[in-house]
Amino acid sequence: MPVLIRSTGRVLGPLVFALPALLVACTSTQPPAPTPTDPGPVAVDAARDELAALAAAAQDRHMVAQYVYSRPGQPDRTIAFTSANDGSWRVDVPGGALGGTADVSMAATADGLFQCALPSAGRPEPASCVRLGEPDDAIPRRSDPRVQHPLTDWLDVLTDRRAPLAVAPADTPEGLTGTCYSVDSTSASLNAPLDVGFYCYDRDGTPTGVRTGVGTLRLAAPPGPAPATVQLAGPVVIDRDPLDTAAPPTPDPSDSPSAGTS
Numbered sequence: 001m002p003v004l005i006r007s008t009g010r011v012l013g014p015l016v017f018a019l020p021a022l023l024v025a026c027t028s029t030q031p032p033a034p035t036p037t038d039p040g041p042v043a044v045d046a047a048r049d050e051l052a053a054l055a056a057a058a059q060d061r062h063m064v065a066q067y068v069y070s071r072p073g074q075p076d077r078t079i080a081f082t083s084a085n086d087g088s089w090r091v092d093v094p095g096g097a098l099g100g101t102a103d104v105s106m107a108a109t110a111d112g113l114f115q116c117a118l119p120s121a122g123r124p125e126p127a128s129c130v131r132l133g134e135p136d137d138a139i140p141r142r143s144d145p146r147v148q149h150p151l152t153d154w155l156d157v158l159t160d161r162r163a164p165l166a167v168a169p170a171d172t173p174e175g176l177t178g179t180c181y182s183v184d185s186t187s188a189s190l191n192a193p194l195d196v197g198f199y200c201y202d203r204d205g206t207p208t209g210v211r212t213g214v215g216t217l218r219l220a221a222p223p224g225p226a227p228a229t230v231q232l233a234g235p236v237v238i239d240r241d242p243l244d245t246a247a248p249p250t251p252d253p254s255d256s257p258s259a260g261t262s
Contacts, residue, residue, distance in 0.1 A: 098123065
């Protein structure tokens, strides 16, 4: 019996001391815990998808609405927007030409893209329209009041997942309503596809507000039903050029006939 006890002690002793070492070795060979997934890109992709869906709904949102357009140092203006059931649209812009002294209406119909000059203090003549090109053509920069873009062609940019944009959820800017997103350009080009800023929508796709470096556009009242198509503000003429947004140059007094000459 004593021999058995000593023998058992000799056999168990090494096992007792080896067991902790084996446990440590097994523990050290366990695979490391997986790194938590970074939620940043997921949130960014979700915001991009949400904004694209709202912009797509806005493209299908036919209505008549008024927006207040604000720019620093200028009085507020009321912009009238019509998106007709046939896909035509019209945006009336007070002070949209000749340095703010002439009112214009921008419109796109099946017949083309038009700028209509409206009677105003800077241009009292009757309304008349000039064809600028095909319905999907770009408005010449010198005649572009720009305020219509968030309601018209920039919706195409917001729905295009290939457009170089960075989109993130944003708090609603003061004075605006709806669900808002911060939109920035990821392109190094100077010609960004749209103005960076905040874009806000109602759940049905109604654009409720836009704030960019050139001003703020906010929905003034609930929209009304859309007409079947838009009507141009006046007849189309071919004997005048479209109005520029910039003010005309001040006449040089030296170009005027001198007093006493005929």
